[in-house]
Amino acid sequence: xxxxxxxxxxxxxxxxxxxxxxxxxxxxxxxxxxxxxxxxTKMVISNSGTxxxxxxxxxxxxxxxxxxxRSGKLVMTSKISTYVYSICQNxxxxxxxxxxxxxxxxxxxxxxxxxxxxxxxxxIAKCLDQLGETCRKVLMxxxxxELSMQDxxxxxxxxxxxxxxxxxxxxxxxxxELVKTQYSEQDFLD
Amino acid sequence: xxxxxxxxxxxTNRLSEGEKEGFDKQLESDPALKAAVDLQRSILxxxxxxxxxxxxxxxxxxxxxxxxxxEFTMARMAASIIGAGVIGAAIYFYxxxxxxPSLKDASADFTxxxxxxxxxxxxxxPETTPLEExxxxxxxxxxxxxxxxxxxxxxxxxxxxxxxxPPKLDVADLSDEMNGDENxxxxxxxxxxxxxxxxxxxxxxxxxxxxxFHYQFASGKLFLYGPFDKNLYEILEINSDAHSVFLFYNDNxxxxxxxxxxxxxxxxxxxxxxxxxxxxxxxx
Numbered sequence: 420x421x422x423x424x425x426x427x428x429x430x431x432x433x434x435x436x437x438x439x440x441x442x443x444x445x446x447x448x449x450x451x452x453x454x455x456x457x458x459x460t461k462m463v464i465s466n467s468g469t470x471x472x473x474x475x476x477x478x479x480x481x482x483x484x485x486x487x488x489r490s491g492k493l494v495m496t497s498k499i500s501t502y503v504y505s506i507c508q509n510x511x512x513x514x515x516x517x518x519x520x521x522x523x524x525x526x527x528x529x530x531x532x533x534x535x536x537x538x539x540x541x542x543i544a545k546c547l548d549q550l551g552e553t554c555r556k557v558l559m560x561x562x563x564x565e566l567s568m569q570d571x572x573x574x575x576x577x578x579x580x581x582x583x584x585x586x587x588x589x590x591x592x593x594x595x596e597l598v599k600t601q602y603s604e605q606d607f608l609d
Numbered sequence: 610x611x612x613x614x615x616x617x618x619x620x621t622n623r624l625s626e627g628e629k630e631g632f633d634k635q636l637e638s639d640p641a642l643k644a645a646v647d648l649q650r651s652i653l654x655x656x657x658x659x660x661x662x663x664x665x666x667x668x669x670x671x672x673x674x675x676x677x678x679x680e681f682t683m684a685r686m687a688a689s690i691i692g693a694g695v696i697g698a699a700i701y702f703y704x705x706x707x708x709x710p711s712l713k714d715a716s717a718d719f720t721x722x723x724x725x726x727x728x729x730x731x732x733x734x735p736e737t738t739p740l741e742e743x744x745x746x747x748x749x750x751x752x753x754x755x756x757x758x759x760x761x762x763x764x765x766x767x768x769x770x771x772x773x774x775p776p777k778l779d780v781a782d783l784s785d786e787m788n789g790d791e792n793x794x795x796x797x798x799x800x801x802x803x804x805x806x807x808x809x810x811x812x813x814x815x816x817x818x819x820x821x822f823h824y825q826f827a828s829g830k831l832f833l834y835g836p837f838d839k840n841l842y843e844i845l846e847i848n849s850d851a852h853s854v855f856l857f858y859n860d861n862x863x864x865x866x867x868x869x870x871x872x873x874x875x876x877x878x879x880x881x882x883x884x885x886x887x888x889x890x891x892x893x
Contacts, residue, residue, distance in 0.1 A: 432815075432838055448664070449671045453841060456673040478665045485664060536654075543655025544662070562621065562653050563660035591617070598652055 433499055440488045443564070443574065448485055452478075455500050462504065463511050476514065480506035490565035539602075546597040554590035561587050612642075616649050672841065809844050809854060813837045824856070824865055825872045831865065834872065845891060855887060862887045 439447035456477065463473035480503050487493035495502065547555050557575060560566045566574070572583040618624045619632050636643050810830040814820070820834035831844070837858070844865075845855040856863040861877040862884060878884055 445664075445667060449668065450839075452668045452671050453673055478668050479661075481668065482661045482664050486661075539651050540655050540658045543652060544659045547656065547659050558656050559660040559663070562656045565621075588613075592613075594656075595649075595652065598655075599648075602648075 437488060437495060437499060440485060441491065443489060443566075448481060451499065451503075452481055455503065458500070459504060459507050462507055466511060467515070468511060472511075472514070476507055476510045477503075479510055486563060486565070492565075542601045543594075543598055546594055546601060549597055550590060550594055553586070554593065557583070557587050557590050558594065612645070616642075616646055619646065620650055620653055809846055811844060820872055822875050823872045824863075824869070824875055826865070826867050826869055832872075835875070843891070845887070847890075857887075857891060 436447050436451055440451070459477040459480070460470065460473035463476050464470060468476070483506050484493075484499070484503050547558070550558075553575065557571060560571050560574065568580040568583040568587070571577070571587070572580050575583065575586075577583045577586065615624075615632065619629065624632060636646060811833060812830055813833045813835075815836060815838045817834045822835040824834065825832050831854070833842070833856075840859055843857040845857060845862075847853045847855065852867070854865040854867060855878075856865055856875065863875045864878055866873075878887070
């Protein structure tokens with residue numbers, strides 16, 4: 420199937436997609452995901468990866484891209500696809516490297532698995548669920564998307580930045596309490 | 610500033626250089642503060658992981674181009690829309706080769722607000738990618754920033770050779786992607802799985818001011834005019850006594866007359882009986 424779209428159109432679209440992602444439009448991310456799925460996953464698959472691994476790497480790369488774009492710190496000096504492709508390459512190379520080291524460690528030394536981190540992540544995810552949607556969104560926007568208080572206020576429909584700041588503070592306090600309780604129950608804290 | 614805010618700003622890099630230095634010194638001499646910071650760090654990591662997982666779950670639900678062709682069996686022929694039997698329906702997903710990173714022109718740049726230009730490579734350093742578990746000092750680098758600016762397809766050379774035993778990473782040949790040949794035999798894992806029965810070549814014109822939602826067949830190709838870059842579209846090709854082609858876009862079905870050489874406005878099918886059957890086929 421031959422599809423040809425003029426270069427200028429594609430660039431315009433690129434810019435539009437980037438702006439939409441900067442503004443937190445998840446539909447734009449979905450569009451991007453579908454658009455480059457084959458190209459990105461092919462790189463992993465043709466380099467000893469499975470389809471699941473390829474999908475995982477591509478999704479991780481897009482999540483990195485999303486976070487960078489959202490935080491306003493990303494300046495695109497190449498096409499989105501070029502940028503995301505380079506992230507995919509790096510992630511997959513590191514994964515191959517990790518596998519290799521893991522395999523060597525298995526041979527050389529007894530395996531020591533740190534189960535702490537995934538367990539903690541599970542606990543925090545559980546606590547976030549208990550917080551309710553507003554708190555969850557505020558905290559994710561602040562800590563992951565790195566939005567300003569003004570952006571959070573706009574996005575969440577808060578009256579002003581003070582409201583956003585107070586909300587974030589209270590939500591974080593609430594999360595801290597929940598996590599501490601959970602950690603104590605799980606004997607993570609001495 | 611309260612301790613809570615101080616720790617929060619410290620961990621989110623919102624402190625000034627001076628404040629950060631002072632806080633680092635305080636951390637060295639105050640084990641209780643260090644424990645509080647460690648706890649907060651793990652909570653923030655947890656929030657980030659949860660958000661990343663949320664986004665990944667969202668992406669998992671997005672239909673992706675598989676290149677697979679849906680086969681219809683003879684048993685289903687009785688329910689055929691147009692006649693005797695349905696041989697196959699091929700579903701095409703939109704893929705725009707113009708957006709594939711070009712070997713010749715990867716410098717199609719746009720910058721924002723005149724900020725300092727950074728290379729993509731800088732953005733992918735492990736310490737700035739929350740998803741990485743690999744320690745930064747052991748992370749191999751694939752491309753140099755110079756290579757990054759010219760193309761994403763370069764094979765690692767100087768940088769990777771610094772690694773004692775760098776894993777082999779051949780870079781995929783995207784030439785077939787660039788040609789837009791989704792179903793080229795042997796071009797990928799996906800296409801190897803597919804049995805191509807569709808013969809409809811499609812070209813889209815997404816920026817035509819005169820024709821906002823039109824189609825035509827010319828030179829053996831289907832030309833679609835309109836915002837077909839905004840959403841996925843599918844071409845359903847029905848082979849029976851009479852060969853028919855349908856377009857599915859934004860929840861509507863459109864009959865595409867292969868003899869239509871004039872640019873014609875796309876009109877959604879309103880025949881309920883036909884719609885019911887098309888939905889049934891598409892759902893299979």
